[in-house]
Amino acid sequence: MDPLDIARWQFGITTVYHFLFVPITIGMAFLVAGLQTAWVRTGNDKYLQATKFFGKLFLINFAMGVVTGIVQEFQFGMNWSNYSRYVGDIFGAPLAVEALLTFFLESTFLGLWIFGWDRLPKKVHLLTIWLAAVGTAMSAYMILAANAWMQHPVGYVFDPEKNRAQMTSFTEVLFQNTAVIAWLHTISAAFLTAGALMAGVSLWLIMRRKSGAEAMARATLKVGAVVAVVAAAALGITGDQDAKIMVQQQPMKMAAAEALYETAQPAPFSLFTIGTLDGSEPIFSLEVPNALSFLATGTFDGRVEGIDNLEQQYQEQYGPQFDLESYTPNIPVTYWGFRLMIGFGMLAALFAAVGWWAARRGRTPESKWLVRMAIIAPLMPLLANSAGWIFTEMGRQPWIVFGLMPTAEGVSPGVGAAEVLTSLVVFTLIYGALAVVEVGLLLRAIRQGPPEVVVDPFADHGDPDRELTVTY
Numbered sequence: 001m002d003p004l005d006i007a008r009w010q011f012g013i014t015t016v017y018h019f020l021f022v023p024i025t026i027g028m029a030f031l032v033a034g035l036q037t038a039w040v041r042t043g044n045d046k047y048l049q050a051t052k053f054f055g056k057l058f059l060i061n062f063a064m065g066v067v068t069g070i071v072q073e074f075q076f077g078m079n080w081s082n083y084s085r086y087v088g089d090i091f092g093a094p095l096a097v098e099a100l101l102t103f104f105l106e107s108t109f110l111g112l113w114i115f116g117w118d119r120l121p122k123k124v125h126l127l128t129i130w131l132a133a134v135g136t137a138m139s140a141y142m143i144l145a146a147n148a149w150m151q152h153p154v155g156y157v158f159d160p161e162k163n164r165a166q167m168t169s170f171t172e173v174l175f176q177n178t179a180v181i182a183w184l185h186t187i188s189a190a191f192l193t194a195g196a197l198m199a200g201v202s203l204w205l206i207m208r209r210k211s212g213a214e215a216m217a218r219a220t221l222k223v224g225a226v227v228a229v230v231a232a233a234a235l236g237i238t239g240d241q242d243a244k245i246m247v248q249q250q251p252m253k254m255a256a257a258e259a260l261y262e263t264a265q266p267a268p269f270s271l272f273t274i275g276t277l278d279g280s281e282p283i284f285s286l287e288v289p290n291a292l293s294f295l296a297t298g299t300f301d302g303r304v305e306g307i308d309n310l311e312q313q314y315q316e317q318y319g320p321q322f323d324l325e326s327y328t329p330n331i332p333v334t335y336w337g338f339r340l341m342i343g344f345g346m347l348a349a350l351f352a353a354v355g356w357w358a359a360r361r362g363r364t365p366e367s368k369w370l371v372r373m374a375i376i377a378p379l380m381p382l383l384a385n386s387a388g389w390i391f392t393e394m395g396r397q398p399w400i401v402f403g404l405m406p407t408a409e410g411v412s413p414g415v416g417a418a419e420v421l422t423s424l425v426v427f428t429l430i431y432g433a434l435a436v437v438e439v440g441l442l443l444r445a446i447r448q449g450p451p452e453v454v455v456d457p458f459a460d461h462g463d464p465d466r467e468l469t470v471t472y
Contacts, residue, residue, distance in 0.1 A: 001417040001421065002417065003079075003411060003412075003415055003416060003417045003419075003420050004407070004408055004411045006417055006420040006421050006424055007075075007079040007080065007411050007412075007415075007420050008407070009424060010075065010079065010420060010423065010424040010427065011075055011079065011080075012390070012393070013424070013427070013428060013431070014068070014071050014072060014075065014427060014431070015072065015389065015393075016386050016389060016390065017068055017431050017435075018065065018068040018069050018071075018072060019385060019386065019389055020382055020385070020386070021061050021062075021064050021065030021068065021438075022065055022069075022140070022190070023186070023189055023190040023192075023193040023194070023381070023382075023385050024058075024061045024065075024190075024193055024194055024197060025058070025061055025062050025065050025136055025190075026133075026136045026137060026140055026187065026190035026194075027190035027191045027192070027193050027194025027195065027227075027231075028054065028057065028058040028061065028194040028197070028198075029058060029062075029106075029129070029132055029133035029136050030133045030137075030191070030194070031054065031194050031195070031198060031223065031224075031227065032051055032054050032055050032058050032129060032133075033126075033129045033130045033132075033133045034223070035047050035050045035051045035054065035220070035223070036048075036051040036126055036129055037126060037130075039051060040122060040123065040126050046215045046216040046219055047216075047219070048456070049213075049216045049450045049451060050216045050219065050220050050450065052450060052451060053216070053445075053449070053450035053451070054198060054201075054220065056445050057197075057201075057442060057445055057446070059114070060438065060441045060442055060445065061438070061442075062110070064434060064437075064438045066107075067434065068431065068434065071427065073095070078412065078415065078423070079411060079412050079415060079420060079423075080400075080410050080411060080412060081412040081413075081414075081415075082409060082410050082411060082412065082413065083400055083401075083405065083409075083410030083411075085163075085164055086163065086164050086165060086401070086404075086405055086410070087149070087150075087164070087165055087401060087405075088164070089164065089165065089166045089167050090149055090153075090155075090156055090165055090166075090167045090173060091146050091149065091150075093167060093170055093173070094142040094143070094145045094146040094173070094174065095142065095143070095146055097142050098138075098139050098142035098143055101138075102135050102138040102139040102141075102142055103135070103139055104135075105131065105132075105134070105135035105138065106131075106132045106133075106134075106135025106136050106138075106139060107132075107135075109128040109129070109131040109132040109135065110128075110129075110132040110135075112125075112128040113125065113128040113129045113132060116128060117457040117458075118457040118458065121458075122458045125458075137187060140183060140186055140187065140190075141179070141183045144179055144182045144183045144186060145173065145174050145175075145176075145179040145183075147182070148176060148178040148179035148182055149173055149176075149179075149401075150396070150399075150400065150401050150402065151178055151182075151249065151250065151392075151396060151402055152176065152178040152249045152250075152402065153165070153401055153402065153403070153404055154169075154172050154173060154176050155167060155168055155169035155170070155171070155172030155173040155176075156168055156173075158404075165401075165404070177245055178245060178249065181238060181241050181242045181245055182242065184234075184238045185235065185238040185239060185242050188231050188234035188235045188238055189231070189235060189345070189381065189384070189385055189388070191227055191228075191230075191231035191234070192227075192228050192231035192232055192235060192345060192348055192349065192381045192384075193348075193378075193381040193382065193385065194224075194227065195223075195224045195225065195226075195227030195228030195229075195231055195352060196224065196228045196348040196349070196351065196352050196377045196378050196380060196381050197224070197377075197378040197381075198220050198221075198223060198224030198227070199220075199221055199224030199225045199228055199351075199352035199355050199356065199377060200224075200351070200352070200355070200373075200374045200375065200376075200377035200378040201220075201224075201374075201378070201446055202216075202217040202218070202220040202221035202224055202355075203217075203221055203355040203358075203359060203370065203373075203374040203377075204371065204374040204375065204446070205217040205446075205449060205450075206218065206221065206359050207370065207371055207374065212449075212450070212451075212452030213449045213450050213452075216450055218359065221355060221356055221359055222356055224352060224356075225352040225353055225355060225356035226356075228348060228349045228352035228353070229349050229352065229353050231349070232345060232346065232348070232349035235345055239342075240295065243295050243296060244295075244296065244297070244298060247296040247297065247304070249402070250395070250396065250402060251305050251310055252307065252310045252311075252314070252327065252328065252329065252395075253329070253334070253395035253396065254296055254304065255304065255305060255306055255307045255310055256307065256328065256329045256330075256331055256334040256335065256395055257334050257335060257338040257391065257395065258270065258292055258304075258335070258338075259273070259307075259331050259334075259335045260292070260304060260306050260307060261306050261307045261308050262306045262308065262309075263303065263304065263305050263306040263308075263309045264292075264293075264303075264304055264306065265293070265301065265302065265303035265304070266289070266290040266292075266293040266300060266301045266302065267290070267292040267293045267296070267302075267303075267304035268287040268288060268289050268290065268291060268292055269287065269288045269291035269292040269295060270285045270286065270287045270288075271286045271287070271288065271339070272285070272286045272339075273285040273286075273335075292304055307328055307331075310327070310328075311326065311327055311328055314327035315327065318403070322406055324398055324406060326398070327398060329394055329395050329396070329397040329398070330394055330397065333390065333391070333394045334391055334394055334395045336387075337387045337388070337390045337391035337394065337395075338387075338391050340383065340384070340387035341384050341385075341387040341388035341391060342384075343384075344380045344381065344383040344384035344387065345380070345381060345384040347380045348377060348380035348381040348384065351373050351376065351377035351380065352377055354370075354373065355370065355373065355374060355377065358370055
């Protein structure tokens with residue numbers, strides 16, 4: 001077995017698994033902050049009830065995200081030491097800011113939020129959850145800025161003696177358009193994920209007639225549905241801009257997303273295709289005329305380069321230095337990953353909107369398919385996020401740093417297949433166990449529902465020397 005393939009599988013599994021929790025953490029942090037703000041402003045107990053309930057779900061997910069995220073950074077030194085040496089001067093900077101500044105911002109103020117319910121002044125306590133939410137968004141930006149450099153390297157010079165890239169402009173690395181649009185797209189996905197989760201759970205509580213939860217659930221169903229629909233619209237806008245930037249920087253990725261082998265002007269976008277696995281010989285295809293041209297160029301008659309033409313260009317451009325057998329990514333993965341990302345995201349927003357409509361004006365839906373939809377709705381954006389992340393990373397192949405370093409050259413030379421396979425099996429088993437714990441805790445909290453009676457924790461401060469307590 002090739003250590004390269006196993007190392008790629010391990011990094012892919014751990015990344016996708018960790019990214020299941022990240023969007024929920026980011027989006028839910030802001031939604032919980034919004035619910036608490038509504039309570040502080042109105043004094044309505046249903047918003048305090050919602051803050052406590054969804055705050056518990058948020059904290060369970062946050063803890064699991066931290067645990068699974070730690071493994072990610074270890075892999076750079078374990079399985080990808082050549083890559084770490086090559087990009088360490090650049091890649092390490094945003095990751096250091098993320099670890100030392102943004103993560104401590106979110107974790108410190110989240111701790112104050114957890115333990116400060118009956119200790120801090122009401123508005124100061126509210127500020128802590130907002131700062132924690134801002135910290136989650138800033139953490140995402142730093143990580144995406146590092147990943148954006150892999151997609152489009154800027155602000156560096158290459159040192160041939162040390163065989164490594166050296167940063168010349170941290171500002172350029174941090175604020176290039178690839179990083180900015182990726183962050184906007186990811187934040188939109190996070191709000192879609194959190195909105196769909198809130199809407200699905202709220203609809204389930206309404207249909208199950210959980211005692212004392214109906215008023216809260218109807219309010220949060222509306223909030224979740226509106227957030228999901230608005231986030232889906234934002235995803236469409238940011239995705240459109242991301243696609244246009246991608247065509248300029250990685251035209252092969254766009255061609256692979258459509259399995260477009262021959263250059264076309266204008267180019268259609270296929271919603272669904274039946275044919276050979278690599279898409280080179282379609283038998284049946286449901287197409288939207290000129291749509292790919294608009295997605296790629298902003299005009300309905302734009303020219304989109306095909307895979308065959310780009311492969312020839314890359315062979316001429318990079319062949320003398322790297323001599324790779326092929327510069328084309330895995331077509332089935334990129335083609336279907338792109339469509340699953342869009343399809344699951346749209347379904348999530350649709351399910352949230354339908355649930356809100358079904359429960360409008362005090363109605364209590366009875367349909368069994370709505371119960372199933374309430375359960376499925378939170379899963380849709382998770383699948384969309386995973387498909388989008390896989391498309392983004394697989395579409396860059398065979399590069400680990402586009403145009404500078406092939407993936408095969410980044411793997412650790414001294415690590416054998418048996419060692420990587422052992423860690424892969426161990427990580428997979430541990431992650432499987434953590435998944436059982438995570439799902440079990442979430443389902444238990446959802447079945448219990450929100451507290452039927454909530455007491456204003458700031459109404460009576462009592463003894464100032466009493467011990468701190470967790471209110472979850």
